[in-house]
Amino acid sequence: METQGGFLISRIKHLADRVFERMLKECGIDAFNGAQGRILYVLWQHEELPIGRIGQLTSLAKTTLTGMLDRMEEAGLIRRMANPGNRRQILVSITPKMKDYRDQYEQVSQKMNRLFYKGFSDEEIARFEVRLKAIIRNLESEGDDLENG
Amino acid sequence: METQGGFLISRIKHLADRVFERMLKECGIDAFNGAQGRILYVLWQHEELPIGRIGQLTSLAKTTLTGMLDRMEEAGLIRRMANPGNRRQILVSITPKMKDYRDQYEQVSQKMNRLFYKGFSDEEIARFEVRLKAIIRNLESEGDDLENG
DNA sequence: GACTTATTGTACCTTATAGTACTATACTCT
């Protein structure tokens, strides 16, 4: 059977990234970009997270996060704070001014997903996302997350 | 309805990239990496392509391809040739030695897809890939390819 | 307590991706 899941996912990622960047700008969000938005997305849900946990939730390598968080801290989007309970850990949280962006970001995300899933029924979307999550589990089971940690 | 297609696709892309790079190395392919492999993938199918067409087939921006093809040419993977029939175009083709890698790459791809789709029936895979292609069409319809092309 | 191992994050480097601006060529229209 000729499958090409990885290739198709790559194509979708590139297309979606370009469309999403454009939507953010068109909707007047210039405080952060798409990649930063995905990190903010998990921080809006958790308030405060160590970097390794952000890596798990976004599937980004910790080395990627070092640089991303540097730029986001520089831009005033997030703050790094030492964790007194575990001095190896750095706790990341959103700055007060960024909390207000959550609704705006959510609206652009939903606009994006309406295009993404155009022609899909609600049930088809739900079933599709179940598959996406299964694939994430498959890939994570390969031990990638252990090294990523 | 709370959907998060773009976020899940991003996660899959990052995870899949890391796993795929590792598989290529483990299978002894060190002549090229995953991103280069996706460009070779369309060249194996078409023998000779102008750069813009590679962009359409891979969903990469032409500016991305300039740099990628520079490195691939430098590494002896591909060749650029002027198109006498249209002097704006550059035709890209695979070097003879790279033609032999096609089978090897295909095997690693299929190994990757077996992990990717672990627990999926053939019918589920087929249905899922139909959805992926629908999403590509949705995103392309946003006019992104016009600017890219 | 000292020694080893595991965890957490960073520094440094390379490649990938794409936007903006540009050059060169082709096409269109009068």
Next chain:
DNA sequence: AGAGTATAGTACTATAAGGTACAATAAGTC
């Protein structure tokens, strides 16, 4: 033919992504 427009690709720059190597802290073991 000449003027304007569209197409094809590159140069330059910035950000994203991650691998290798490392430092600091914590946890486990004797």
